[in-house]
Amino acid sequence: MKTRAVYIAGAHKAVLAENDLPPLGPREVLMKVAASSMCYSTYKAYSLGAEHKRVPDDVAEHPVMTGHEFSGEIAEVGSGLTDRYQVGQRIVIQPAMGLPSGYSPGYSYPTYGGDATYTIVPEIAIDKDAILPYDGTYMANGCLAEPLMCIIGAFHASYHTTQYVYEHEMGIKRGGALALLGAAGPMGLAAVEYALNGPYQPTLIIVTDIDQTRLDRARRLLPPERLEGTGRQLVYLNTAGCDDPVDLLRGHTPHGTGFDDIMVFAASRPLLEMADRLKGRDCCLNFFAGPTDKDFSATFNFYDVHYESAHVVGTSGGARSDMLEALQLTSQGKLNPSLMITHVGGLDAVPHTLEHYQEIPGGKKLFYPWATMPLVALADLRTKAAQDRRYATLADIVDANDGIWCEEAEVFLLENFS
Incomplete structure (x- = not known):
């Protein structure tokens, strides 16, 4: 079986090539890939090569x-x-297998990744129950x-405490005050929607960014x-040029006492140190950005750790249960993952996108491995x-869906660009 796939061959080296896949083992599954989206983590693997913790040392040779x-x-079953x-x-x-090596598809395996026409789900992934059934057609x-799983996992991994009770209460505070900092990008949008429609229902959701275009799109x-008449509040704030963003943000919290939960979506020292000054009592600061x-x-106030029960977590990926929750909430219409998509293309667009990733604005880049199409912003x-x-028809479909990618657009692309 031949596959066309994109491979990382070292730092800043990505190639599209056709290769033979090995014969399928008895405990392996051959998967025909339908769609693949790109994460900033993929760019990090591309830019670091073997220096990335999940990329093998011999990536240049393999x-x-x-x-x-x-x-x-599924195209073939071992x-x-x-019976399964x-x-x-x-x-x-589900790519997060929890291996001691940190290995996962898209980073670590010559025949297991999503930017391919066909890929082999290996035995180790089968053992980790990495295949989840998908009932949708989109x-x-x-x-x-x-x-979405990563966002849900971050919400669940945050925690709170009660003095002298030696059990953590997992999850962001229900009905609390939540700050999402640097959060008008694709993952931030997912966090906003989960905060709106997920189980925790924070009373106050503050979303900050320094890019007004991104904030306008999020709004x-x-x-x-959406929250009118619910007793809850969603606020978007541009902190660029603000004389005292800490005072501005704290002013939105009850009695100015600070936030119960803060999530930071950019690896920025000033942003983290601003988050540190926004903490309320028993605040959980989740450093989501890798x-x-x-x-x-970054500096952190340890006085607050001792006297105010402040604490920090960092999350990457999520559990199988988080992905199942993502699929369920999507099927119920409570989450729309397509809000994250700003660009689409075919498999041939992946290497160019990686090479120019830092120059391409917007959110998620979506690729269809069986299509031939350059990366195009919606x-x-x-x-x-x-x-x-053909692009006129795609534009008509997307415009009719409020500028959001959708199943009708997917069907048209696959019928006309393959």
Whole structure:
């Protein structure tokens, strides 16, 4: 079986190549990938190569498939798994296997990743129950269950305490005050929607960023008016140029006492140190953004740790139960992962996107491995119509859906760009 896939072959080296996959083992599954979305973590693996903790040291000799957010269907089942899986079954992959090595698809394996037409789910992933059934037909939402899982995991991993009670109360504070800092990007949007519609129902949700364009898009997609009449409040704030953002943000909390939970979505020392000054009593500060600098640090008030029960967590990935929750909330219409998508393209667009990732604004980049199409921003579909009428139809579909990618657009792309 041949596959076309994108491989990391070292720092700043990504190649699209066609290769033969090895024969399927008895406890392996061959997956036909339908959709794959790109995370900043993929760019970090691309930029660091073997220096990345999940990328093998011999990546130059044995390149690894990229892509860890992907959905598709089973194309072949190993002889030892026919009682568990069926050909044609739609699935999504839980990439976080919890291995001591940290290895996972998209970083660590030559034949296991989402930026491919076909990929082999290996025995170690089968043993970790990494294949989840997907009942939907919109495959973009299937692959985006992975980033939603990460957000849900972060909310669940935050915790609170009661003095002299030696058990943590897991999760952000129900009905509390939540600050999402640097959060108008794709993962921040997912966090806002989960805060709005998930189980914790914070009374106050403050969303900050320094990019007004991103904030305007967030406000349009998830307007504060959704909470009118609920006793809850959603506030978007641009802290760029603000003389005293700490005073501004604390002023929104009850009696100015600070936040119960803070999540930081950018690896920025000033942002973390601002978060430190926003803490209320028993505040949990969740550092969600993963830095690339192993020496990254920021100052933190340890007086508050001792006397105010302040604490810090950091999360990466999520549990299988988090992904199942993401799929359930999506199927119920409580979460719309497609809000994160700002660009689409075919498999051929992946290397170029990695090379220019830092220069490309917007949110999630979505790729269809069976399509041939350059990376295009949804906002630019109309401008490309003069050269190619297919883009006009895509623009019509997206515009009719409030500028959000959708299943109708996916079907048209696959029928006309493959």
